[in-house]
Amino acid sequence: xxxxxxxxxxxxxxxxxxxxxxxxxxxxxxxxxxxxxxxxxxxxxxxxxxxxxxxxxxxxxxxxxxxxxxxxxxxxxxxxxxxxxxxxxxxxxxxxxxxxxxxxxxxxxxxxxx
Amino acid sequence: xxxxxxxxxxxxxxxxxxxxxxxxxxxxxxxxxxxxxxxxxxxxxxxxxxxxxxxxxxxxxxxxxxxxxxxxxxxxxxxxxxxxxxxxxxxxxxxxxxxxxxxxxxxxxx
Numbered sequence: 201x202x203x204x205x206x207x208x209x210x211x212x213x214x215x216x217x218x219x220x221x222x223x224x225x226x227x228x229x230x231x232x233x234x235x236x237x238x239x240x241x242x243x244x245x246x247x248x249x250x251x252x253x254x255x256x257x258x259x260x261x262x263x264x265x266x267x268x269x270x271x272x273x274x275x276x277x278x279x280x281x282x283x284x285x286x287x288x289x290x291x292x293x294x295x296x297x298x299x300x301x302x303x304x305x306x307x308x309x310x311x312x313x314x
Numbered sequence: 315x316x317x318x319x320x321x322x323x324x325x326x327x328x329x330x331x332x333x334x335x336x337x338x339x340x341x342x343x344x345x346x347x348x349x350x351x352x353x354x355x356x357x358x359x360x361x362x363x364x365x366x367x368x369x370x371x372x373x374x375x376x377x378x379x380x381x382x383x384x385x386x387x388x389x390x391x392x393x394x395x396x397x398x399x400x401x402x403x404x405x406x407x408x409x410x411x412x413x414x415x416x417x418x419x420x421x422x423x424x
Contacts, residue, residue: 204357206357233410233412235414240416241416241417242401242403242414242415242417243358243401243403243414244414245411248410248411250410255410256410256411258411290357290358301345301346301348301405302346302348302360302363303348303412304360305350305357305358305360307356307357308355308356308357310355
């Protein structure tokens with residue numbers, strides 16, 4: 201049973217560029233949440249997708265957007281990258297028979313903005 | 315506003331020296347409290363979900379407990395492989411957002 205997968209594992213971009221990160225949820229899960237984790241901090245909630253709609257959003261600007269596909273996979277897009285966007289981006293899935301509360305995380309994508 | 319505070323920030327133990335990590339939380343209505351383990355550069359690994367005060371869950375050398383204001387992660391006779399950052403998080407009944415604490419970095423020396 202495959203867990204949550206994310207791609208790419210690492211990414212280097214320059215200020216002003218745009219980036220797309222991808223996530224495939226754990227088998228049987230239908231809900232995907234995205235988090236940003238700065239070094240030495242806990243994950244910060246960006247948004248959650250369910251039934252291809254953004255269900256709730258954290259305190260992040262509109263430069264951060266997302267999408268969920270019919271197969272429940274998801275993308276996180278960040279436009280006009282800033283140096284401060286450098287972080288580990290985590291995808292978590294939940295739902296289905298496992299219940300809606302407990303989230304399982306992927307390995308993350310490490311983004312470096314120069 | 316929902317808030318999670320973890321203490322201590324870092325904890326150094328000798329192998330076999332039992333201890334506890336603290337998670338204090340403020341939430342309008344608790345939907346669930348979660349504990350995760352995170353190794354450097356990796357995604358958090360799920361440990362426990364607790365739903366109501368008085369609940370306890372165990373897994374190997376770890377035991378999580380919950381009161382109305384705090385949760386404790388008790389580590390019995392830790393081993394060096396237990397070294398990691400332990401994250402506590404809460405979700406309230408009014409939404410889908412999960413709030414994480416900053417974590418406790420645990421170092422276990424052989």
